[in-house]
Amino acid sequence: MDVKIKKGKIEDEAAEAIVLSHYEGEKSLSEETAAVDRALGGRIRELIAGGEFTGKRNQSLMLYLKGEIPAKRVLLVGLGKKKEFSAEKIRQAMGTAGRPIREAGLKAFSTPLHGRGQNKITTAESAQAIVEGSLLGLYQFTAYRTEKRDEIKEVQQITLVDRSDGKIAEVAAGSRSGQILAEVVNYVRDLCNHPSNVVTPSRLAEEARTIAKEFGLTCRVIEKAEAESLGMGAFLGVARGSMEPPKFIILEYTGGKKKDAPVVIVGKSITFDSGGISIKPAEKMEQMKTDMSGGAAVLGTMKALAQMKLPVSVVGILPATENMPSGTAVKPGDVVTAMSGKTIEVINTDAEGRMILADALAFATRYKPSAIVDLATLTGACVVALGNHATGVMGTNPKLIERLKRAGEDCGERVWELPLWDEYHEQIKSDVADMKNIGGRGAGAITAAVFLRKFVGDYPWAHLDIAGTAWNDEARPYAPKGATGVGVRLLIQWLTEMSRGRA
Numbered sequence: 001m002d003v004k005i006k007k008g009k010i011e012d013e014a015a016e017a018i019v020l021s022h023y024e025g026e027k028s029l030s031e032e033t034a035a036v037d038r039a040l041g042g043r044i045r046e047l048i049a050g051g052e053f054t055g056k057r058n059q060s061l062m063l064y065l066k067g068e069i070p071a072k073r074v075l076l077v078g079l080g081k082k083k084e085f086s087a088e089k090i091r092q093a094m095g096t097a098g099r100p101i102r103e104a105g106l107k108a109f110s111t112p113l114h115g116r117g118q119n120k121i122t123t124a125e126s127a128q129a130i131v132e133g134s135l136l137g138l139y140q141f142t143a144y145r146t147e148k149r150d151e152i153k154e155v156q157q158i159t160l161v162d163r164s165d166g167k168i169a170e171v172a173a174g175s176r177s178g179q180i181l182a183e184v185v186n187y188v189r190d191l192c193n194h195p196s197n198v199v200t201p202s203r204l205a206e207e208a209r210t211i212a213k214e215f216g217l218t219c220r221v222i223e224k225a226e227a228e229s230l231g232m233g234a235f236l237g238v239a240r241g242s243m244e245p246p247k248f249i250i251l252e253y254t255g256g257k258k259k260d261a262p263v264v265i266v267g268k269s270i271t272f273d274s275g276g277i278s279i280k281p282a283e284k285m286e287q288m289k290t291d292m293s294g295g296a297a298v299l300g301t302m303k304a305l306a307q308m309k310l311p312v313s314v315v316g317i318l319p320a321t322e323n324m325p326s327g328t329a330v331k332p333g334d335v336v337t338a339m340s341g342k343t344i345e346v347i348n349t350d351a352e353g354r355m356i357l358a359d360a361l362a363f364a365t366r367y368k369p370s371a372i373v374d375l376a377t378l379t380g381a382c383v384v385a386l387g388n389h390a391t392g393v394m395g396t397n398p399k400l401i402e403r404l405k406r407a408g409e410d411c412g413e414r415v416w417e418l419p420l421w422d423e424y425h426e427q428i429k430s431d432v433a434d435m436k437n438i439g440g441r442g443a444g445a446i447t448a449a450v451f452l453r454k455f456v457g458d459y460p461w462a463h464l465d466i467a468g469t470a471w472n473d474e475a476r477p478y479a480p481k482g483a484t485g486v487g488v489r490l491l492i493q494w495l496t497e498m499s500r501g502r503a
């Protein structure tokens, strides 16, 4: 996508379409909407007075013009109530605006800055939210459509038009951050939407190598033999059922001072979760191609970090394997020894995410990190608890959890805490080993986290269960059906605050 910045008046834009916004229930129009309204002889005010356009959140209305201004169309979009306004409303409004423009077959649109100054939204924040919302909302996954490809519609250019003096540099900076983030999130969505016969552990390793090469990161891929000598029995136990070679992938970005302890982010990278011998029901099993969403988010975060040159040091770890049933697969009742030396009784082979994370988290502690954050499509129980509107967070460090929650609120990827009380530990006690890999009926999201906790030592750690947020069954304003790419914007928001010394 080509994103352009221009100083000028939106009413002078010779665009195929311009996007104008309005707050619900407000009499007065924004400066830009008012300017166009005057040129149109009060047509926008009439539509509002008649109740045809109310400015309700995510309402949109296309107007066809007859040469009153150089633009051919105006797309009105609602920002919702003024007092509830936030950058999230801009992202949603622009996500909503993009699709009717694309459906009309248009290749480009122009937009002024929306919501600037309202509820402390700065010029850069508005520009970032506009670009993020537009690019994320216009995402479509068409890699496997071979028929009628020429009928695929695509918006190719967005122009941000700002009339105010001396603000263009700020508009450009915000727009650039928005474009980096949205393009990375769309890359993550692609990785998750591609099927598991394409996105294999080997492919994830290739992606990591490509990112490292392009942006100057360090990449190391631990192959099966080396993982064996490192004693990664939990990770390899999961990989044993599959013909696809497992890959334990590490990416390092050093943006901070050499002596600073890095942050380690770990992403569950099961490229297909059949359940293994404890095989899953056939219904919706195809969705388990996205069981590497955590790992994809880690790859994306590393890519974004390097492009944004954030002054923090971050290590990304992806334990990548399939979880398959076969004659060589791990069986219920088997005991494996994790890299930390702890033994695990595998009661259910479908609880494989925590197994691979056990070794990845233990590996993370080798960096003596300032914090460890893992992202995993870990439990159906988290989907039951929080649905699709919040990522579950659990951990040992209240400050870290607070910061992640705040970052989530700011970037529109909400995070909600579940407790990790000691009492839950009882549920994963095993009769034959140090622990078992499932905790019975109650509190499934929590007992999974309790299991992970045994591998992070005393390092500040937070676990993000993205099982409910990584996939959309229905389209949202700026996230079409399918993979959402959740996690990248959340981690970058948190790391940005950290680099500013605010987190």
Ligand code: BES
Pocket (backbone or CB within 6 Å): 273, 275, 291, 348, 350, 351, 352, 353, 377, 378, 379, 380, 381, 383, 438, 439, 444, 467, 468
């Ligand atoms: N990958 C699944 C969790 C999942 C479920 C992700 C639905 C996205 C949507 C995970 O590996 C799994 O199978 N978890 C089991 C754990 C159980 C066996 C304790 C689950 O949640 O049912």
Ligand code: ZN
Pocket (backbone or CB within 6 Å): 273, 275, 349, 350, 351, 352, 353
């Ligand atoms: Zn599973």
Ligand code: ZN
Pocket (backbone or CB within 6 Å): 270, 273, 291, 350, 352, 353, 377, 378
């Ligand atoms: Zn899984």
